[in-house]
Amino acid sequence: MVKSDIVWHQHVVTRESREDRLSQKGAVVWFTGLSGCGKSTIANELDRQLAELGRATMLLDGDNIRHGLCAPPERLAEEHTQEFADRFGLGFGETDREENIRRIGSLASLMASAGLITLTAFVSPYRRDRDRVRRIVEAGRTGDFVEVFVDTPLEICETRDPKGLYKKARAGLIKNFTGISDPYEAPTSPEIRLDGGDGRTPAQQAAEVLETLRKRGFFA
Numbered sequence: 001m002v003k004s005d006i007v008w009h010q011h012v013v014t015r016e017s018r019e020d021r022l023s024q025k026g027a028v029v030w031f032t033g034l035s036g037c038g039k040s041t042i043a044n045e046l047d048r049q050l051a052e053l054g055r056a057t058m059l060l061d062g063d064n065i066r067h068g069l070c071a072p073p074e075r076l077a078e079e080h081t082q083e084f085a086d087r088f089g090l091g092f093g094e095t096d097r098e099e100n101i102r103r104i105g106s107l108a109s110l111m112a113s114a115g116l117i118t119l120t121a122f123v124s125p126y127r128r129d130r131d132r133v134r135r136i137v138e139a140g141r142t143g144d145f146v147e148v149f150v151d152t153p154l155e156i157c158e159t160r161d162p163k164g165l166y167k168k169a170r171a172g173l174i175k176n177f178t179g180i181s182d183p184y185e186a187p188t189s190p191e192i193r194l195d196g197g198d199g200r201t202p203a204q205q206a207a208e209v210l211e212t213l214r215k216r217g218f219f220a
């Protein structure tokens with residue numbers, strides 16, 4: 001393989017000095033699960049709980065990121081050529097999801113290296129894609145990637161259906177819909193598994209994640 005001319009640049013300000021100033025350790029807390037499982041709600045609630053403790057955080061979630069960094073072709077075509085939009089716009093095919101998670105994983109890893117407790121909430125259905133992100137994040141330090149599997153039964157997600165997408169998917173109006181016409185590969189050994197059907201509130205589920213982060217030494 002031709003060695004790239006892109007050379008990594010060592011920064012003067014170290015990750016450790018950034019974390020010392022924040023009195024915390026950077027991390028990527030990766031929420032994964034079906035559409036409607038509760039990952040955005042729980043991640044938002046965890047963000048609120050961390051902010052209440054004065055922690056420095058960032059939250060990235062599927063719907064929002066797909067308005068910008070990982071926008072679909074039709075949105076890019078508003079500002080760019082159709083060729084550009086077709087090349088860089090992302091949908092929900094397997095390769096598009098791979099690129100979606102690759103981009104987000106790289107961004108989240110950078111945020112963690114700045115000392116931020118970075119929360120991400122994406123369906124991220126493919127084990128291979130999540131494991132790649134884990135390797136990127138943990139290249140810096142083992143243990144910095146905390147996978148949170150929001151294990152809510154499909155029946156509950158479909159009953160909730162807050163955006164009516166399951167109904168459209170069942171009617172064949174949406175292709176490649178996770179859990180209906182596209183696979184979801186559940187994590188085999190997540191750091192945290194939340195039972196989405198156990199009747200707990202998002203605040204209670206978020207509190208469990210918060211305590212795990214504290215026990216793992218990300219903050220005192």
Ligand SMILES: Nc1ncnc2c1ncn2[C@@H]1O[C@H](COP(=O)(O)OS(=O)(=O)O)[C@@H](OP(=O)(O)O)[C@H]1O
Pocket residue numbers: 034035036040061062063066092096097100101121122123124125163165174175176177178182
């Ligand atoms: N085909 C298909 N499959 C799954 N989800 C779909 C699809 N089309 C649109 N949506 C909406 O997009 C949100 C998932 O985007 P993600 O970036 O998290 O997906 S992925 O990680 O690339 O699989 C997801 O948001 P959440 O419901 O918050 O998970 C859906 O509302």
Ligand SMILES: Nc1ncnc2c1ncn2[C@@H]1O[C@H](COP(=O)(O)OP(=O)(O)O)[C@@H](O)[C@H]1O
Pocket residue numbers: 033034035036037038039040041042121160162199200201202205
């Ligand atoms: N623990 C919970 N108990 C009851 N409803 C929940 C819970 N967590 C989330 N919900 C509801 O489920 C729906 C989907 O939640 P959301 O966070 O958007 O899921 P996702 O981001 O995984 O698609 C929302 O209407 C939300 O209010």
